[in-house]
Amino acid sequence: MAERSLFDQLVDELTKIPGIGPKSAQRIAFYLIKQPHENVEKLAHTILKVKNNIKYCSICFNLTEKDPCEICSDIKRDHSTICVVSEPKDVWAIERTSQYNGLYHVLGGLISPLDGVFPEDLRIFELKDRVEKGGIKEVILATDSTPEGEATAMYIGKILSEYNVKVTRLAHGLPVGTELDFADELTLAHALDGRQDLKIPKD
16 A cells, blocks of 8 residues: 555644544645745644643643642632633633633543543542642532533532532533533623532432
8 A cells, every 4th residue: 555645644643633624634734835834843843842841730630831830829819619620621711701710620521431431530539639628618510511511510519518518510501512612701601600509319
C-alpha cells in the first residue's frame, strides 16, 4: 500500500480533534498551507508550549499554569462554595457568566458504566476530602443535563448527604440533554441563580 501523502496525514491528525470532521479538517489543512511559514511555526510552538506548561490544579483539578490555580488562590472569591463540573471547559462556561464567585471542583468526566467510567475513575473522593476538611457551606452540582450528568449528581449527592453541607443542583432552565459548555451565558446564569436543593431518593 502506497504511503499516504503529507497532506492526507495532516487531515487525518486534524480529524482526531473533537468536533472536526473530514471537511473541516481539509479546510484547516488548506488554511495552514496558505499561511506564511513563521505563522505556522508560531502556532506549532504555542501548542507545544501549552502542552508542556499546562497542568492540573492540585486542589480543584482545573487546567492551570501555576499550582494552585488563580481561582483557588484568589482570596476575594467565596471559599465556602464549590461548584462541581465534569470538565475544565465547564469552568470556562460558568466564568463567562460573571455570576459565580466561588470555587470549583473538576471531576474529569461523568459516571458512565457503558463507557467503562465508574465513580472511582473520577475525582469524587477528592471532593469528599475537601468537604471533610470543613469550611464548605454549599456544593453546587453543575454536571450536564444528560443521563450521565444526572446519575453523577445523584451519586455525589448521596456521598455528601452525611455532611453538614447544602447540596444544590442547577435549575432546569437548561434543556434536558444539554452539555454545560454549549449553553449560552444568559441561560447558564439563570440556571445558577435558580439552583435548587438536590432531592435524593431514599433507597
